Amino acid sequence: MFDRQKRGDRAVLVLPHSRGEGDSLRRAEEFAELVKSAGAEVLGVINARVEDPNPRYYIGSGKANEVAEAARALEADLVLVDHLLTPVQERNLEKHLGVRVVDRAGLILDIFAQRARSHEGKLEVELAQLKHLATRLVRGWTHLDAQRGGAIGNRGPGETQLETDRRLLGERVKQLTKRLEKVQVQRGQQRRSRLRNTVPRVALVGYTNAGKSTLFNALTTGDVYAADLLFATLDPTVRKLENLSCGPAVIADTVGFIRELPHDLVAAFRATLAEARDADLLLHVSDAADEERERLHGVVDKVLEEIDAGDVPQLHVMNKIDLAGAEPRIERDGTGKPVRVWLSAGTGVGLELLRQALGELLGGDRVQAPLHLPLSAGRLHARLKAAGAISSETIDEHGWQLLIDAPRSVIAPLSGGDANEAQLLRELLAVAE
Template sequence: MTNLPPRDHKAAPTILVGVDLGLPNFDGGLEELGLLAQTAGLNPVARITCKRKAPDSALFVGSGKADEIKLLATQLGAIEVLFDQSLSPAQQRNLERHLELPVNDRTLLILEIFSQRARSHEGKLQVELAKLQYLRTRLVRRWSHLERQSGGIGMRGGPGETQIELDRRMIGDNIKKIKERLVKVKKQRQTQRRQRERRDAFNISLVGYTNAGKSTLFNALVKARAYAADQLFATLDTTTRQLYLGEAGRSVSLSDTVGFIRDLPHGLIDAFQATLQEAVDADLLIHVVDASSPNFTEQIAEVQRVLGEIGAADIPQILVFNKLDALEIEQHPLQLVDHYDLAGVQTPRVFLSAMSGEGVPLLRQLLANAVGVEVAAVNETP
């Protein structure tokens, strides 16, 4: 357990909790959860980790550790507890009763960040869908009034229908409406893609772990002003611009997409299917990696996993090891362009700094080469 100095006295003092269940990629320092919490406007004041063979069915951490969390919250004035793993509705409800504090999990935290950051109409619809799908299973969490009957003459709902049943039905209706609206948005995107295809467009999508520097690289390549910041999920909405590659003598379509993260809620993957469709339909993926992160191999694996889930695993990639400027001199590679074994495939890799511009011309040359190979293949097709 490590106490943390408060970063923002206006933000809610929060205790972070992680449970090591012996699974790979356990974040023993809760570093990523802390960054997520700060991104959402919370103020982590302490971190607690423990080991268990399996989650406690009632309190996830067990009663002894729950008592320790409650005591620490009282000592530090924490007003919320945040778990790095997903909690079941029952575990969340039991923990709140035991701790007498609001308890949330990683899934809701990511949903909240997405809700804060979505700007486009499509993005807001997708976030709302994911939040409703999450909420539908948790209506019993805090609201005892939901147990009262609401049926009868002059009341909405059938006779004897409880408030929770009514709320679930209303949420179900809203989910249906949002899905119908997203279908229309998806059709509009398909129309736009067909128009690009008729123009013989070559489509490139930037993908990668959140905060790897995708938007900074996007801006460096197309001289755009897409929002970029040193924080998780700075970009949620897909931005597409034309990129002229003088080396290939043609323009390509370049899209910046939402970043991936460990344990991304499945509801978000489903809800953002329309946005991630840009990656699915790409001719080439620029997989941006934070070369300065000690966990870059795990982050690459997570991106590959999500790409597999959305049907984009077989699209050719160029690996960009970004943030060269953040590496110590002795960590710099002997050459800026080489190959990296990506799931058994020797994949072109370039080291660069999107911030300083070092290595960006080398990436442009790799992109031009990829476009040239594609054009040659098309011309050879009988």
């Protein structure tokens, strides 16, 4: 076994592709962006045609020799492969090349380890990394005392975890799982509180670097970090969204999606991505200047299916129209419902069109009618007020005289299971029809 370097971010990139792969150039550019986001210095790039993957190296022995020569000549201490390698292939390549080898999954995990800021995010990243590492702890790799946390592919768990054997690693995974379950319960309670308040919920989703965080900041005057990097933000942020015709809503900024997102990472981030699963509406943000945006929609939809959010209604947001040379507008379907909004989050052009579309979609049929509540219906009065459904009210010895103005979808679930309250709401909805 070769002597591993303590750290090193001087990398040679290996880009496997097949003859029928039509998007190899886009994929290469994306991998270069991933490497940039991880902070590595690219010394060289080697393309490798792979029609029948080599079970030993994946890229074939001849190409492996070429990579080894390039790594020695360029004095690289890291080889990054744009594909998911098996543990055996990764280990064989490391022996053959004499430097660390990190595949696509390991690189994405490393970026996530750098970006996580919240307690929950750090737990999720460490859990995903340890599960990934567990498949690579084989005989001869029981104690990786020369490996250090901090270099690409090694960030996250750190030196103490990487020196453990399978048993200790398994115990750590169990411990993290329990801690994460507690955090998820707390987040679930916060989410249920929002559900009880019946405030419409919106979640931003999209391919990474589409401009979700910039749009989030523009809509909420928030301060979420936004940069021209893949996975610039990782932890979800929830803010109040105001000035909509349907009344207030809450909006969540979620992690960007990418093709071949490591399965363990998707599984670990189910709690974070639950913001998308539990939303009333998804704002699917795309880069309008990207010629491959339609294909990337499919990548995002696939991840949404994986997290059980495939059935949540979507409004497509075509962002960066200033780069695409397009005009701000709302596209509607045959029924007049908004399906796509063209805007620029960076310049602010078209943001009012998005607010208009959100108001229409979240508002739906509005209930505008008077409602008399007896004094005994104090809980229902409180729920109506919390939901922003009361436009005016007076009170006397007989109870509240209210004027209701709110979406039907907000009014319907407010009874809280009480039969008398449910009957009052049914009568209100019937009058409003």
